[in-house]
Amino acid sequence: MTNRIRDIRKAKGLTLADLAAACHPPTTAQTIGRLETGMRQLSLTWMNRIAAALEVEPASLMRAETSAAAQIVAELAAAGAQALTSPREALMPSELHTADGPAPMVLAVSESVGEYRPGDLIWLRPLDPEDAASAINRDCLLPRPGGRFAFGRLIDRRGSLVGLLPPGAGQKQVVVDNPAWIAVAFMLVRAL
Template identity: 85%
Template sequence: MTNRIRDIRKAKGLTLADLAAACDPPTTAQTIGRLETGMRSLSLTWMNRIGTALEVDPASLMRAEDSERARIVAELAATGPEALTTPREAVLPSELAAADGPAPLVLAVSASVGEYRPGDLVWLRQLAPEEAQSAINRDCLLPRPGGRFAFGRLIDRRGTLVGLLPPGAGQKQVVVDNPAWIAVAMMLVRPL
């Protein structure tokens, strides 16, 4: 079995130092690097610490050697596509969800609205209402009374009122009073 720490860390945009600092208690970037490469044994304790720091299920840090997964083989830079020295595994959006939190939500786009196209899937991560400040100026989905939803750029949070600017041109701000949760967009999946 090999571990997927590097793949998940890079998918979340973290450096070795970021992950080391997020561990409880904090560790060093060198230790994380050794765990990623297998130079240091990945114990159950380390799996739990790193899983918590990455906000994923610790079991998702491991994969069987014989399982073939999608791989990232190149990165598109300003100068064009560049080959990676070592391909890495592409991590599914559902595997990036917090281990102890709610499962990700997905908003399916059926018509062109703003920057979104038909067929797009917007993967969202639920936040508790008190975490809403971290979602300012990001696209969010909110529940509304009667089984309805509001979607748009979170532009305002005052007390229990949350203001969204819908992605369509010319649409007015939507205000939702005391939503049960706020789901912030974390990934866009677009078929070509």
């Protein structure tokens, strides 16, 4: 079994120091680095602490050596594709969600609308409506009465009313009264 701490940490945009500070109780960046590289044994206690800090299931920190995983081999920058010093594992979008939080939702795009193309999958993370301020100016999905949904850029939150600007050209603002949840887009998966 190999540990995937470094891959998950990098996928979440955290430094060694960020992860060390997020552990409860906090630890050092050097300790996290040793656990990532295998220089220090990854005990069950450490797995639970690090998984909680990364907001993933502890089991997702380990991968059987026999299973092949997709690899990130280069990064694209303005100067072109740059090779990594060592490849790292690419994570599935479902592995990036909070371990004890609600599972992500996926919105499938069937027709071109705004910047979205047919076949796109928009991954969304459910939020409590009270946390709507963190989703301002981001694409969101909201439930509406009668089993319908509204999707668009969250532009306003006043009391129980939430305003969305749909992605299509010329569409009017949609206002949803007291939605049960708000799901904010966090990843776009597009087949080429």
